[in-house]
Amino acid sequence: MGNMTLVTLLLCLSLGAMMVQAEDPYLFFEWNVTYGTITPLGVPQQGILINGQFPGPRINCTSNNNIVINVFNKLDEPFLLTWGGVQQRKNSWQDGTLGTMCPILPGKNFTYHFQVKDQIGSFFYFPTTALHRAAGGIGALNVHSRDLIPVPFDRPADEYNVLVGDWYNKGHKTLKNILDNGRSIGRPDGIQINGKSTKVGDNVEPIFSMEPSKTYRYRVCNVGLKYSINFRIQGHALKLVELEGAHTIQNVYDSIDVHVGQCLSLLVNANQEPKDYYLVASSRFSKKPLSTVGIIRYTNGKGPASPLLPPPPPENTGGIAWSMNQFRSFRWNLTASAARPNPQGSYHYGKINITRTIKLVNSNYQIGGKLRFAINGVSHVDPPTPLKLAEYFGVPEKIFQYNLIKDDPSSANNQVIIAPSVVNATFRNFVEIIFENHEKTIQTWNLDGYSFFAVATEPGTWSPEKRxxxxxxxxxxxxxxxxxxxxxxxxxxxxxxxxxxxxxSEMWERVYLGQQLYISVLSPERSLRDEYNIPDNHPLCGVVEKLPLPAPYTA
Structure with missing residues (x-):
C-alpha cells in the first residue's frame, strides 16, 4: 500500500471516528424579554415582547438538534418560559415551571439548553410565571424531520404558523390581581390570530398567500387561556397530517377543533378560484360566541373574499358529540418513518399490563370567599423553593409532602387542601390516568416530559368496564x-x-389557582443514563440557596 493511500485511509478513519463522536447540531439564540405596547383586539395594552416581537421569534429546528437560548429578563418581575410539549429527556431542569426552576429575576439572564431528541412536530413556547401568558411571550417551535427520514406527505410549498387564541383587554397585572383577590377573570374579550383580530370587510393586508395548485402546511396552535377554537378556511379542505408531534392518518375535515394548548398540522391545497379567502377562528362551548378572521390571498388573485363565512360546528350537546367524534377519528400513522415520541417504539401499548391507575377529578371551591381550583381535593401552590430542587438537595420534607393526592378521589374528604402537590411515581411503570370532569365547562390537560396515548373520551363517569x-x-x-x-x-x-x-390544566386561570400537580419520577440507579445532573448555571433559591451541591451522578 502506498504512502498516500495509507495517509488517505488513516484520514478517513480519523474523520469517521470524529463523526461518530460528534454531537448533534446546535442552534443558538439570544432573547431580550421586554414590555411593549400591543393591540391584539385594537385596544392598547402592556404586552411581553421577545426581541421586540409579538408573537415572539419562531424556532425552526430539526429532530435531535440542541437548542441553546439565552433569555435576558428585562421585565420588572420574575419570568420563565416553558417549551410547550417538547420533551426534555432526562432534563426537567429545563422545563421552565416554578416547580422545577427558580425564576429569572429582573435584570438577570438564564441560558436554556435542551435537545429535541427523537421528536418532530408543531409546538409553542410560553411564559409560566404569573399571568404572563395573557400578555404575550409566546412563539412557535417547529421541529422538522431530518432530511434522510421520509415524511408521509410531499414537501409543502411553504409553512405557516397560526398562533390563535382568546384574548383579554385587561392587562396581565390586572388579571393577576383579580385572581389574587379570589375572583374569576371571566370571559375573554375576543380572539386573535398571530397578534391581530379582524372582522369581515376590514381593509387589511393578507396574513398568508398561496400560489394556485400548490399545497401549504398550516401549523395551528391554540395559545389562549380558556376557549377551545374551531379553525376553518373558506372553500378549502383541511387534511390533518400531524398532531402534537405524531404523524396521523390523513383524514380530511371541513373544520377542526383545536383545544387550549394543542397544536396540529394541516395541509391545504390552493385549488380554488384565485382570489381572497377568509381563514376563520371561532370559540367553542362558550356562552358568548367569539370569532375573528384573517385573509388568505392567492398570488394572482382577483377579487375580495366572500362575506359568507363557513358555518361553525353545532353547539350545545350536539356540539360536544361532534367534537368528540372528531377526536375519535384521529389515528396515529403507524407506518410513517419519522422520529416517534416516547415511549420509543411502543407500537403495542395495548398489550402492556397497567401497573397503576390514577383517577383525577377537577373541581372548584370558595375558600374564605376566594376562588380556588383543585385536583382530587388538593389545590396546588408554588413554594419559594422549587420542588425539584428540594428533592435533589434531599430536603423535601421542608417544602412539601408526597402523595397528598390519592389515586382514587373517592377516598378524599370534602375539605380542600391548599399545599404543594407532588405525586410519587415508580420509574418505568406503565400507568393509566383517568381525567374525570364533573363541571359544565370543557377542560384541557397537559403532561410535561411525556407523550401519552389518548385512548378514549366519553360522556359520564369512568369505571373499569369502560376499558x-x-x-x-x-x-x-x-x-x-x-x-x-x-x-x-x-x-x-x-x-x-x-x-x-x-x-x-391548560386553562391558566385554573393553573394559577391550583389545578396542577407534579409527578416525581426518580430512577433508583441515580445514573446519568436516566437523568442529567443539575446544570452549572441553574440558579438556586429558597432553602437550598446556601446548601452545598449533592454529589453528582457519574455513570
Whole structure:
C-alpha cells in the first residue's frame, strides 16, 4: 500500500471516528424579554415582547438538534418560559415551571439548553410565571424531520404558523390581581390570530398567500387561556397530517377543533378560484360566541373574499358529540418513518399490563370567599423553593409532602387542601390516568416530559368496564387531552423519563389557582443514563440557596 493511500485511509478513519463522536447540531439564540405596547383586539395594552416581537421569534429546528437560548429578563418581575410539549429527556431542569426552576429575576439572564431528541412536530413556547401568558411571550417551535427520514406527505410549498387564541383587554397585572383577590377573570374579550383580530370587510393586508395548485402546511396552535377554537378556511379542505408531534392518518375535515394548548398540522391545497379567502377562528362551548378572521390571498388573485363565512360546528350537546367524534377519528400513522415520541417504539401499548391507575377529578371551591381550583381535593401552590430542587438537595420534607393526592378521589374528604402537590411515581411503570370532569365547562390537560396515548373520551363517569372501549391499537401519542363537560378521558403512558414533571390544566386561570400537580419520577440507579445532573448555571433559591451541591451522578 502506498504512502498516500495509507495517509488517505488513516484520514478517513480519523474523520469517521470524529463523526461518530460528534454531537448533534446546535442552534443558538439570544432573547431580550421586554414590555411593549400591543393591540391584539385594537385596544392598547402592556404586552411581553421577545426581541421586540409579538408573537415572539419562531424556532425552526430539526429532530435531535440542541437548542441553546439565552433569555435576558428585562421585565420588572420574575419570568420563565416553558417549551410547550417538547420533551426534555432526562432534563426537567429545563422545563421552565416554578416547580422545577427558580425564576429569572429582573435584570438577570438564564441560558436554556435542551435537545429535541427523537421528536418532530408543531409546538409553542410560553411564559409560566404569573399571568404572563395573557400578555404575550409566546412563539412557535417547529421541529422538522431530518432530511434522510421520509415524511408521509410531499414537501409543502411553504409553512405557516397560526398562533390563535382568546384574548383579554385587561392587562396581565390586572388579571393577576383579580385572581389574587379570589375572583374569576371571566370571559375573554375576543380572539386573535398571530397578534391581530379582524372582522369581515376590514381593509387589511393578507396574513398568508398561496400560489394556485400548490399545497401549504398550516401549523395551528391554540395559545389562549380558556376557549377551545374551531379553525376553518373558506372553500378549502383541511387534511390533518400531524398532531402534537405524531404523524396521523390523513383524514380530511371541513373544520377542526383545536383545544387550549394543542397544536396540529394541516395541509391545504390552493385549488380554488384565485382570489381572497377568509381563514376563520371561532370559540367553542362558550356562552358568548367569539370569532375573528384573517385573509388568505392567492398570488394572482382577483377579487375580495366572500362575506359568507363557513358555518361553525353545532353547539350545545350536539356540539360536544361532534367534537368528540372528531377526536375519535384521529389515528396515529403507524407506518410513517419519522422520529416517534416516547415511549420509543411502543407500537403495542395495548398489550402492556397497567401497573397503576390514577383517577383525577377537577373541581372548584370558595375558600374564605376566594376562588380556588383543585385536583382530587388538593389545590396546588408554588413554594419559594422549587420542588425539584428540594428533592435533589434531599430536603423535601421542608417544602412539601408526597402523595397528598390519592389515586382514587373517592377516598378524599370534602375539605380542600391548599399545599404543594407532588405525586410519587415508580420509574418505568406503565400507568393509566383517568381525567374525570364533573363541571359544565370543557377542560384541557397537559403532561410535561411525556407523550401519552389518548385512548378514549366519553360522556359520564369512568369505571373499569369502560376499558373495553379503549383504542388499544393506534391512539395518537400526544401530550394534551381535552375532557368535555361532564365527561371523562383516559390516557396511558410509560413513566420512563426521570425528573419532576408538571401535570396541569391548560386553562391558566385554573393553573394559577391550583389545578396542577407534579409527578416525581426518580430512577433508583441515580445514573446519568436516566437523568442529567443539575446544570452549572441553574440558579438556586429558597432553602437550598446556601446548601452545598449533592454529589453528582457519574455513570
Amino acid at each position: 373495553k372501549n379503549y383504542n388499544l391499537l393506534d391512539a395518537v401519542s400526544r401530550h394534551n387531552i381535552q375532557v368535555y363537560p361532564r365527561s371523562w378521558a383516559a390516557v396511558m403512558t410509560t413513566l420512563d423519563n426521570a425528573g419532576m414533571w408538571n401535570l396541569r
